[in-house]
Structure formats: C-alpha cells, structure tokens
Amino acid sequence: MIRDQAQAWATEQAPVAAFRRMRDAGVANRFEPATWESMVEMGWTGILVPETYGGSDLGYLTFGVVLEQLGRQLTASPLYASALVGASAVLLGGSDAQKEALLPKVVDGSEILTLAVDEGPRHTPGTMATAAEADGDGYRITGRKAQVLEGMSATAFIVAANGPNGIGLFLVPADASGVSRTALSTVDNRGYAHVDLVDVRVGGDAHLGDADVLEAVLDRARAGLGAEMLGVASQAFDMTLDYLKTREQFGRVIGSFQALGHRAADLYSQMELARSCAEAALMAVDAGAEDTAELCSLSKAKVGDFLHEMSNQLIQIHGGIGMTDEFDAGLYLKRARALEPLWGNQAFHRDRYARLLGF
Amino acid sequence: MSDALEAFRAEARAWVEENFPPSLAGKGMGMEGELDGDTKADFELWRARLGEKGWGAPTWPQEYGGAGLSHPQAKVVSEEISRVGGLNPIPALAGMGITMVGPTLLEYGTDDQKARHLPATARGEVRWCLGLSEPNAGSDLASLATKAEDKGDYFQLNGQKIWTSGADISHWCGALVRTDPSAPKHKGISFVMLPMDQEGVETRPIRLISGASPFCETFFNDARAEKSDLLGDLNDGWSVVKRLLQHERQSQTSAGSPMASAKSKAIQDVAKEYAGTDDSGALADGDLRSRLVNHLMDARSHSLTVRRITAEAKGQVKVSAAASILKNSATRISQTKSELTLEIMGAQGLGWEGAEFTAEEKNTVREWLWGKAISIYGGSFEVQKNIISKNILGLPETTQKG
Structure with missing residues (x-):
C-alpha cells in the first residue's frame, strides 16, 4: 500500500522534472520546502519512530520501499538523512529524555538531523581527528567534518568524535557557537556541506552512544x-x-x-x-x-x-x-x-x- | 513456521526414526563399494519403505505413487531424513524420472500413462533417460532429425541421440522425434516414451575431458515406441519438451556443484590454507582476496534470490521464467568457484591421479573440467539470455525463426 502511495506521490508531485527545475533554479538547500512539507504530512518522517513519540514504527523495510520510489525520481529532500539516519542514531544511542526531546521534532519536521562522520574524501569511520574533550559536565568539540549530507539544511549534527570512551556520537545544534558550514556544489546537485567545529561547547546530555x-x-x-x-x-x-x-x-x-x-x-x-x-x-x-x-x-x-x-x-x-x-x-x-x-x-x-x- | 507444518514435522520425524535403518547413517548411494551385504539389504529396505510411503516423489498425488504433500512439507521430509544422516535414494535411482519426466507426465499424460509409469518411477524401480539432443541439434534442438514412422500400433524410430544421461543403465527413455518431416521444424515433433531393453536400441558411454561421465550416445535402429506411449498430442512434442526443459532449469537453479560434497570446506578456508594470511588474518594475496569476496557475495546474493522468489511464490515452487536468471547465476557462481579453487591450489590443483595429490585436489580438477558443461547443458548460457530477453523483458526474438 505504502509502495503505491509513494510511487504515485513521487511520480506526480516530485518527479525527476521537478528535480531538474530545482537544479536549474539553484534552490539554496537543494530541495523544495513544499516537497519536504508533503513528506512530513504523509508521515514518512515517522516511519521508524515509535508511536509514543508520534511515529508509526513501521520499520526499515517499509522505509526502504519509500526510498526506492524516491530514488526512481531522484526526489530531493532531507528525509533519508534525518528520518532514517538521524532517527536511527537517536533510537539506538539516545536516552529516554533524548528521544522525548528529539523524535517528535524529527517527525514534525522542525528538527532536521544529519550524521557527520567522515573528515576527508574517503569513508574511514574507524579513525578521525575530531575530538570531544570532557569539559565540566559536558564536552568541548573541535574538528572538521567533510561532505555532510544535507549539511546546509540540518538543524543539528550528530557528530562522530574521539570522546572520553573512544569514538562516540555527540549531538551538536547547527546554531551552536563555534559551528560554521560551507555549502558544496557537487555534480549530483544534492545538498552537502563541510562543517567546522571550533571549541563547540555541548552539555552532558549531548552524548548519543559510542563506537x-x-x-x-x-x-x-x-x-x-x-x-x-x-x-x-x-x-x-x-x-x-x-x-x-x-x-x-x-x-x-x-x-x-x-x-x-x-x-x-x-x-x-x-x-x-x-x-x-x-x-x-x-x-x-x-x-x-x-x-x-x-x-x-x-x-x-x-x-x-x-x-x-x-x-x-x-x-x-x-x-x-x-x-x-x-x-x-x-x-x-x-x-x-x-x-x-x-x-x-x-x-x-x-x-x-x-x-x-x-x- | 506454521503449527500445521510443525505437527507434520513431528509425524515425519517419528516415521523416519522408526523406518530408517541406522546402518545407513552417513552412507552414500553405494556407488563406491560403500555398502556391504547387510547394508545393501538395508538400503533396499529403506528404498522400499520410502517408496511405499510415497516419499520418493512426495509432491505427486497419492494415486500415482506420491504422498500428495505441499512443497514446504516435502522440504520437511528431506530435512528430517538428513537429520538422521540419511538420504532419499529414489530421485537418483529414477534418473530423470522424478525431476523431469514425472512432472511433465502429470501435466500431459493420459490417466493410463500416469498409472502405468508413475508409481514404479516414484518407488525408484524405473530409471529414465531423455533422448533430446542430437549431434546436429544442440542449442537449436528443434532441428532434430530422429525419425519416427507411423506403423499402425507403434512408431518405428531411426536416428541418433547424444548426451542421454544414464542411457546405458536406464529402463525407459523419453525421446523427442520427428513425426512430420514436411511441417515447419517446431511443428513436426512428437514426444514418445520407449523401453530401452529392446533390440533396436544401442547405447555407448561418452568419456569427457573430466574423465568418465554418465553421458551416452544412443542409437535407434528400427526401435519401437507404442502409440499408447505418445505423450501429448501428435506433432505437439515441442510444447511438451518446453515444459520438460522448464522443469530441468528449475532443478538446476541451486548453486551447489553437482559433484561437491556437503562436507566440503569453505573456499575461504582452503584459500587461507594454501595461500597464507598476513598479520591481520587477511589473505596475503590481495588480488585473490578481492576476487574471492566478490564470488562469495555473488553466491550469497544468489541464495537470497532463490529465497525471495520462493517466498514471493508463497511456498509454491513455481516453474517460472525466473529459472533462467537463476540457472545462469548458479552456473557462473559454480564455474567461478572451480576456477578460484584451482588457482588457490596452484600446482597441487593439477593432480590427476596418484598419491602425491589429495582426494580434494584430484576432485577439484575434475570438478573444474566437468563444470564447463554447466553453461552448455539444459539450455546454454546464451540460450537462457535469449529466454530472459524475449520472455521476461518482452524484447523481439533475437534468434532465427524456423
């Protein structure tokens, strides 16, 4: 059922022609806000999220069905980065309080999460220079993350960094002091950014699990x-x-x-x-x-x-x-x-x- | 698994425990003198009990010697037999009888034909071979020339068949013959069944590049096939054989090599043994390692595809167009595995005979050579691609019409 819905919506509302128009118009975040709003309205942002937090908890296979249809039309949106990757990090690494704070906002689209791991041109999740040092009851994070998916539209980054327990994940709001980002223009016209973190101070509740x-x-x-x-x-x-x-x-x-x-x-x-x-x-x-x-x-x-x-x-x-x-x-x-x-x-x-x- | 299937498993397990002679546990088919006097008798007893139970061909209807089981139930039966270290010898004893002739007979046969042929086949008492290919009719099977003349009650056959697997030890043969030489080539063909033990039939085993083989040449010199053993309509043998070949492809979709034993070592372990590892435990030969992992990924994706297609068919293993995809993928995986194993074993992989080489090494070289046949028989690699492009993708016919 969701396959038919996704197929019909993608081919009618967000076909490859729309992607082309968006590319030609040079939309800043590389997706149309209206497209994203429709996805939120259809509940796709809550596919992985338990009902307690406003989602439908349908699982990854169902999310895959939707992503396949979006892939067919090259539909651009932060759905994958936020509602699949970001939500997974919160679900797997978050405390009840973190889930309560983040997941309803992922579902209603007011929060756009994205995972920031790699620091150079290759995928090397086992080694990184970004450091999260203990600082009072929180952390102080410094480093540079490369080619972060939907990096310009994200409201918060889930940053992989060397913390007190080895590699860990830390939630960093995009508007935190010391965060800056540079939009990238890439051949596929999707939204990516380099993200610089200089002495970014986050609280103890920013930690979202380890390696x-x-x-x-x-x-x-x-x-x-x-x-x-x-x-x-x-x-x-x-x-x-x-x-x-x-x-x-x-x-x-x-x-x-x-x-x-x-x-x-x-x-x-x-x-x-x-x-x-x-x-x-x-x-x-x-x-x-x-x-x-x-x-x-x-x-x-x-x-x-x-x-x-x-x-x-x-x-x-x-x-x-x-x-x-x-x-x-x-x-x-x-x-x-x-x-x-x-x-x-x-x-x-x-x-x-x-x-x-x-x- | 459903409760009903679990209940069936309990029943099957109880029957197997009661009827399987423990002396046969871990024993093969008795081909290599594995069975002595007592176990030979037990083997015969086991075959007879299985036959009586209808488990030689478990999915066939009971009235024709089967047990009327669903495919999932039949799978349970074979799992339960494996569990006690046994095997079901009937499919092998019946030659092409269980996998190909039987299912086609069930579909095209008259009640009389089914009653005469199927029960003995399902008991493993009658072995079947198939006379399809000819020296000048391989991939272009419909150009076959073996002639069947109408002699009133019977057809008189003259011609030569090749690659008739097991012809020298079979009791019956299903043969594709030309009954109307004036019709277009696909229209003048019929499918007849005839006993092999008669004067007009002669067989000669074929030695292959890999050594001895089950294949034969079969010669018909005024051989006799009764009219009552014409399967399907006269001059409609092409429809019958297309169905038969679909059953063949279906039986060739598993990527396990026909000669590989279930106990054979994982190829990555063979590689580590012969080619060595570095400090991190990775194969020292980086080029081999990446080709090996590619092969293992192909094999995994193949078995996931078999599982997916079976699940999508809701447990009914349908004869489908997907069989061509699976046959080619199984072929590629099996041939690649042989090539890789040969490469891994290096000079030791070339051993043909003698004590300087292990049984595994000598088997590898034979399996490699034999494996070259997989992309030729049952519709060659190229013929399967024609089928995919025409029947699944709906592209125009790419071969010549005839």
Missing part, C-alpha cells in the same frame, strides 16, 4: 541507501528497456539485436540479485539478525555494482541523446556516482565483508 552505536547506525544508513540506489538503478533500467523497444536503426528496433538483448538480460538478472540483497539487509535490520552487518555490506556493494554498471549502460544504450543535458540520463549517472562512496564504496564493503567472514 558500537556508530557502527549500528552506519549499517542502517547503508541498508536505507541500498534501497534508494536500487530505485535509481531500477528507473535507469526501465528507461533503457523502453528505449530498446522503441528506438529504430537499420530498419528495426535496436532491442532485436542480440548483443543488446543479452546485455539487457544481464542487467535485469543483476537487478534481481541486487534487489534480493537490498531487501535482505533491511529485513535483517528489522529482525535484529546476527548477520545484519554482513548483509548491509552485501547490499551496499552489490547494489552499488549494479547501479554503477546500469548508469553507464543507460548512457551507452541511449547513445547521443544520453549525452545531452536535456535528457534525464545524465542526472541518473551523476546521482549514481555520488551515492556509491557514501558510507563506503563497493571496495570498502568487499573488504569489510571478507573481514566479517574471517579472511
């Missing part, structure tokens, strides 16, 4: 992103298949050439396998399965591989038209490549999977 929580939050972020990436890739596949059936050269539709028919068969098969991985990761998170970490890495890597290949074939099979900015293929290629490195690219997750399997 184990960060790892669990990252896996949820990866599982959710796998669903969005699957959506981007599925749409690219559908566009390509449609073109194979309609474009004529040499007096016949190009899909009748065996070289292209076999390529389409390969891509379709890869898509089916990638879908299984994406769904398995989300279900493992929902079930609290023992192999959740393995499956989240599997999803990020296999969906990433498929999206990489599919986005290239989207351009190749469309030929010259695929190279034009007027056609949408380029938007999908750019989004594809921007999502691959987020929370670890395929190489990162292959290495992690091998370590989890003991080799």
Whole structure:
C-alpha cells in the first residue's frame, strides 16, 4: 500500500522534472520546502519512530520501499538523512529524555538531523581527528567534518568524535557557537556541506552512544541507501528497456539485436540479485539478525555494482541523446556516482565483508 | 513456521526414526563399494519403505505413487531424513524420472500413462533417460532429425541421440522425434516414451575431458515406441519438451556443484590454507582476496534470490521464467568457484591421479573440467539470455525463426 502511495506521490508531485527545475533554479538547500512539507504530512518522517513519540514504527523495510520510489525520481529532500539516519542514531544511542526531546521534532519536521562522520574524501569511520574533550559536565568539540549530507539544511549534527570512551556520537545544534558550514556544489546537485567545529561547547546530555552505536547506525544508513540506489538503478533500467523497444536503426528496433538483448538480460538478472540483497539487509535490520552487518555490506556493494554498471549502460544504450543535458540520463549517472562512496564504496564493503567472514 | 507444518514435522520425524535403518547413517548411494551385504539389504529396505510411503516423489498425488504433500512439507521430509544422516535414494535411482519426466507426465499424460509409469518411477524401480539432443541439434534442438514412422500400433524410430544421461543403465527413455518431416521444424515433433531393453536400441558411454561421465550416445535402429506411449498430442512434442526443459532449469537453479560434497570446506578456508594470511588474518594475496569476496557475495546474493522468489511464490515452487536468471547465476557462481579453487591450489590443483595429490585436489580438477558443461547443458548460457530477453523483458526474438 505504502509502495503505491509513494510511487504515485513521487511520480506526480516530485518527479525527476521537478528535480531538474530545482537544479536549474539553484534552490539554496537543494530541495523544495513544499516537497519536504508533503513528506512530513504523509508521515514518512515517522516511519521508524515509535508511536509514543508520534511515529508509526513501521520499520526499515517499509522505509526502504519509500526510498526506492524516491530514488526512481531522484526526489530531493532531507528525509533519508534525518528520518532514517538521524532517527536511527537517536533510537539506538539516545536516552529516554533524548528521544522525548528529539523524535517528535524529527517527525514534525522542525528538527532536521544529519550524521557527520567522515573528515576527508574517503569513508574511514574507524579513525578521525575530531575530538570531544570532557569539559565540566559536558564536552568541548573541535574538528572538521567533510561532505555532510544535507549539511546546509540540518538543524543539528550528530557528530562522530574521539570522546572520553573512544569514538562516540555527540549531538551538536547547527546554531551552536563555534559551528560554521560551507555549502558544496557537487555534480549530483544534492545538498552537502563541510562543517567546522571550533571549541563547540555541548552539555552532558549531548552524548548519543559510542563506537558500537556508530557502527549500528552506519549499517542502517547503508541498508536505507541500498534501497534508494536500487530505485535509481531500477528507473535507469526501465528507461533503457523502453528505449530498446522503441528506438529504430537499420530498419528495426535496436532491442532485436542480440548483443543488446543479452546485455539487457544481464542487467535485469543483476537487478534481481541486487534487489534480493537490498531487501535482505533491511529485513535483517528489522529482525535484529546476527548477520545484519554482513548483509548491509552485501547490499551496499552489490547494489552499488549494479547501479554503477546500469548508469553507464543507460548512457551507452541511449547513445547521443544520453549525452545531452536535456535528457534525464545524465542526472541518473551523476546521482549514481555520488551515492556509491557514501558510507563506503563497493571496495570498502568487499573488504569489510571478507573481514566479517574471517579472511 | 506454521503449527500445521510443525505437527507434520513431528509425524515425519517419528516415521523416519522408526523406518530408517541406522546402518545407513552417513552412507552414500553405494556407488563406491560403500555398502556391504547387510547394508545393501538395508538400503533396499529403506528404498522400499520410502517408496511405499510415497516419499520418493512426495509432491505427486497419492494415486500415482506420491504422498500428495505441499512443497514446504516435502522440504520437511528431506530435512528430517538428513537429520538422521540419511538420504532419499529414489530421485537418483529414477534418473530423470522424478525431476523431469514425472512432472511433465502429470501435466500431459493420459490417466493410463500416469498409472502405468508413475508409481514404479516414484518407488525408484524405473530409471529414465531423455533422448533430446542430437549431434546436429544442440542449442537449436528443434532441428532434430530422429525419425519416427507411423506403423499402425507403434512408431518405428531411426536416428541418433547424444548426451542421454544414464542411457546405458536406464529402463525407459523419453525421446523427442520427428513425426512430420514436411511441417515447419517446431511443428513436426512428437514426444514418445520407449523401453530401452529392446533390440533396436544401442547405447555407448561418452568419456569427457573430466574423465568418465554418465553421458551416452544412443542409437535407434528400427526401435519401437507404442502409440499408447505418445505423450501429448501428435506433432505437439515441442510444447511438451518446453515444459520438460522448464522443469530441468528449475532443478538446476541451486548453486551447489553437482559433484561437491556437503562436507566440503569453505573456499575461504582452503584459500587461507594454501595461500597464507598476513598479520591481520587477511589473505596475503590481495588480488585473490578481492576476487574471492566478490564470488562469495555473488553466491550469497544468489541464495537470497532463490529465497525471495520462493517466498514471493508463497511456498509454491513455481516453474517460472525466473529459472533462467537463476540457472545462469548458479552456473557462473559454480564455474567461478572451480576456477578460484584451482588457482588457490596452484600446482597441487593439477593432480590427476596418484598419491602425491589429495582426494580434494584430484576432485577439484575434475570438478573444474566437468563444470564447463554447466553453461552448455539444459539450455546454454546464451540460450537462457535469449529466454530472459524475449520472455521476461518482452524484447523481439533475437534468434532465427524456423
């Protein structure tokens, strides 16, 4: 049911044409406020949040269904960063008081959370320079976080930093003294920012758990992103298949050439396998399965591989038209490549999977 | 799992405990002299009991020798048999009977055909082979030339079949033959069943690059197939065989190699043993490590896909177009695994015979060579891609019409 709702809404209210218009208009936060308000109204910000805090507690698989449909249209919003990644951090690492303070605001959209982990061009969640020193009954945080998703629109950052117990997560309001941010202009036109923290003073209640929580939050972020990436890739596949059936050269539709028919068969098969991985990761998170970490890495890597290949074939099979900015293929290629490195690219997750399997 | 299925499991467990001869625990099919006089008798007893219970072909209707079980129930039966270290020998004893001929007979056979053929097959007493491919009809199966002439009560067969698995030890053969040479190639074909023990049938085993094999050449010289053993309509054998091949693909969708034993070591452990690890416990050969993890991820995504498709079919293992996707993915995984294992074992992986090589090493080289067949039989890699592009994606026919 929610799939139909998400599909209908995304294709009618927030289609890729709207993303293009937003890009061309140069909207500051890289999403339309009205789009975000509709998502809040439909309750999508509360999909992970328990009913006590105003959510619907439907779980990650359901969130994945929505993200897949948004991925298909490249719909831009802080939904993923705040209501999936941010909410996960609060749910996993927060005290009852923190949940009470934050979750209802995540649900009503007045608070936009985002996770700030990496400090350079690569995903290295195990090492960081940002420090959170004990300071009276709170912490004093200094460091720089790179390429923070929705970094310009966030109202609070969940910052990973070296604290008194090793790596920990700390909630830092975006308007806290010592926080500054720089908007980035990237090829995919999504909202990112570098965030600088200089002697930022937060209270003792800003602490949201330690390294184990960060790892669990990252896996949820990866599982959710796998669903969005699957959506981007599925749409690219559908566009390509449609073109194979309609474009004529040499007096016949190009899909009748065996070289292209076999390529389409390969891509379709890869898509089916990638879908299984994406769904398995989300279900493992929902079930609290023992192999959740393995499956989240599997999803990020296999969906990433498929999206990489599919986005290239989207351009190749469309030929010259695929190279034009007027056609949408380029938007999908750019989004594809921007999502691959987020929370670890395929190489990162292959290495992690091998370590989890003991080799 | 539902309560009803759990209740069924208790019943199945009790029956297995009462009827499985403990002397057979951990024993194979008796192919390698594994069974002596007593256990041989026990093996025969176990087969007979399973057959009587209908568990040789558990999902077939009871009147035709099955037990009328659902697919989840049949899975429970095989799990319970494995639990005591046993195996169900009937599918192997029946050759192509349980996996391919039986399901097709159930769909296309007359009541008389089903009554004559299915019960003995389900008891593991009748072994079936299939005469489909010919020397000049492989991927283009419909160009087959074996001729069946109408002789009143029977058809007289002349021609040659190849890759007839187990033909030299089978009792019956399902053969695709040309009954109307003047019709377009897909329209003049019929599917007949004939006993192998007759003068006009001769078989010759084929030795492969991997050594001995179950495959044969089968020659028909005025062989006789009764009219009452025509399966499906005259000249409509192509519909019958398409269905039969779907059942074949379905049975080939598991990524486990047919020659691999259940006890075989995980490939990453073999790699650590032969190629060594660094201080962190990671494989020392970084290039091998990344290709190995890629392979293991492919294998995991394959088994997740089998699980997903089965779940989406609500427990009914449907014969579906997805079988082509799964067959190709299983093939790729199995062949990659063999290539990687051979590479991991290095010079030791080349051993053919002799005490200088372990059984595992000698098996690896044979499995690698045999594995080259997987992307050829049952519809080649390329034929499966044609099926996917045409039947699933709705792209135009890419092969020549005939």
